[in-house]
Amino acid sequence: MKDLRSVFQSFVHQADHITVLTGAGMSTESGIPDFRSAGGIWAEDMSRMEAMSRSYFEQYPKRFWPKFKGLFQMKASGNHEPNKGHLYLAELEKQGKSIEIFTQNIDGLHKKAGSRYVYELHGSIQTGTCPKCQTKYDLSHLLKEDVPRCTRINEKGTECGFIVKTDVVLFGDMVHHLDTLFQTIEKTDLLLVIGTSLEVAPVNLVPQEAHYIQGLNKALVNLEPTAYDDLFDLVIHEKIGELVSDMKRKEGT
Secondary structure, three states, X not given: OHHHHHHHHXXXXXXXEEEEEEOHHHHHHHXXXXXXXXXXXXXXXXXXXXXXXXXXXXXXXXXXXXXXXXXXXXXXXXOOOOOHHHHHHHHHHHOOOEEEEEEXXXXXXXXXXXXXXXXXXXXXXXXXXXXXXXXXXXXXXXXXXXXXXXXXXXXXXXXXXXXXXXXXXXXXXXXXXXXXXXXXXXXXXXXXXXXXOOOOOOHHHHHXXXXXXXXXXXXXXXXXXXXXXXXXXXEEOOXXXXXXHHHHHHHOO
């Protein structure tokens, strides 16, 4: 593992522009469950996937919110803190490297860690938007009532009253920032993929696309093997927090 870590450090050191793709494995080290893992919530009850769809929200918005809040433990969602992996990426940016993070996670922890250029592919649990007037609300408003409604006063002097939609990408919604992701890997020095099994489309197209970009170093840090390991120049099967901690110990910091 020592040699692999040395190569990882070399890749990072040499890169001025790093594109990062993160998945659920990045957040599990902050105590957030991976819903897609064996024994995860999705595995327990696949019908919950239907309840987390745009069509379900549009048909049954009053039923949607209690299910959504329970599934994603929203009352606790603001209590999780960035882990060593999040802080490592933020520190690289402070050191002067250009770091663009594309995350499949909805917890907001990359931003909380201090990273400035974060693209939330699946949206954020921290905010919601009124489907009628597009007024945006923060987490406190979403938690205030069982079913959050828009409180904006319209031109007629009455409250909008529409049920707010979460800014999380539901099943049936379009993934955000995908074009930006593919454009970014065309100009980056290093593609760093962390904590994702790469099982879900369209994100699993990223390593395939990157494979054909000449001069691009590609590193994967994930606890378990993926179907795309052979497309990376470097693969480390380890938790990102453990990798970062070991590198810091070796540096004596």
